[in-house]
Amino acid sequence: MRAAARIRIPHSDDSAESGGTVSWSHRHRPSPNPGRRQMVRQERGRSAWRKGASRRYYHVRPRREKGVSMDILTERLASLTPSRVLEIATGSGGFARRLASCLGSYGDILATDSASRAVEAAARNLADLRDVRAELADANALPFPDAAFDLVAIANSLHHFEDPSRVIAEALRVLTPGGALVVFEMHRNAETEPERNHVRLHRFWARVDTAGGVYHAETFDEARFHSLLGxxxxxxxxxxxxxxEGGDPKDPGLLAEIAGTFAAYRQKIASIPSPDLRARLEAEAREAEVLVREHGFRSAPSILFVGHTTGGDGGRSCS
Incomplete structure (x- = not known):
């Protein structure tokens, strides 16, 4: 068994070349009977919000996989051969597809979400992949026994949870000794105007979603990641x-996708009861549209964390 090692996690002022390896103990475990009220409250809000929402709900945001370099993901995951893979908060299943593509091999992948509509979308989008399925599950209280999976992934989702530490603790609980935790998240430390437009738009999306009863925080900065994982x-x-990734930030196809996003979120704004809040969000939408026309759009940078729990063989061969 490898001895656990403390590894420095770089802060936002570190060089882009900085990196390291981080270690985790299983002392961060959830209570054995976590409350269900938060999930029920959030799911009721989601259901009410989505009744009048666009059918493109799970496709309105520009897909992160199209805008960021996946070379690092492939490099980090190619040596892993887990038998049992869990993805938490899969949305429409985009990252589950990435896992199937980047892992050296896998036995099966279970893509989960607490929203039934997301699971339906993921099931459709992943239907062509072997041994990949979608299923309802509450990330705050996963319905799986301890040590049930060899790899657990959370992608672009931690900021959607009121208590991300609990979600991470649940992920650790269901990991086998030596299993791998994969966290992939955009952050708001953008450096160019097209990237800042993504951060601005995400802030706008989060405010609209929250006004509709669906918890959605702004994306984290790098210091927040340090506080969660460090x-x-x-x-x-x-x-x-x-x-x-590079590319034209004013690509017509990309801008058309952004326009669809604005249209979908304007439908949401129209259903907000408060006239003052509707007016503020409409003004924010108009300002964001001007900035996108002026500077274009490019996905914000992300952070990829891959950590192996203590025990086992370090997660290299998780069969």
Whole structure:
């Protein structure tokens, strides 16, 4: 068994080349009977919000996989061969497809979400992949026994949870000794105007969703990631900046997708009861549209964390 090692996680003022391996102990475990009220409250809000929402709900945001470099993801996951893979908060299933593509091999992948409509969308989008399925599950209280999975992934979702630490603790609970935790998240430390437009738009989306009763926080900065992951212990791990890919930030197809996003969120704004709040959000939408026309849009940079829990073989062969 490898001894757990404390690994430095870079802060936002570190060089882009900085990186390291982080370790995690299983002392961060959830209570054995976590409350269900938060899930019920959030799911009721989601259901009410979505009754009048666009059918493009799970496709309105520009897909992150199109805008960021996946080379690092492939590099980090190619050596892993887990038998049992869990994805938390899959949305429409885009990252589950990435896992199927980037892992060296896998037995089966279970893509989960607490929203039935998301699970339906993921099931459709993943139907062509072997041994990949979608299922309802509450990330705050996963319906799986301890040590049930060899790899657990959370992508672009931690900021959707009121208590991300609980979600991470649940992910650790269901991981086997030596299993791998994969966290992939955009952050708001953008460097160019097209990237800042993504951060601005995400802030706008979060405010509209929250006004509709669906918890949605702004994306984290790098310091927030440090506070979530930096004090935990793993036998080994890596922490990689994932830059936005190049390309034309004013590509007509991309801007058309952004226009569809604005249209979908304007439908949501129209259903907000408060006239003052509707007016403020409409003004924010108009301002964001001007900035997108002026500077274009490019996906914000991301962070990829891959950590192996203590025990086992470090997650290299998780069969």
């Amino acid at each position: 004090l935990l212990e793993f036998s080994e791990g890596s922490w990689d900046p994932v830059p936005s």
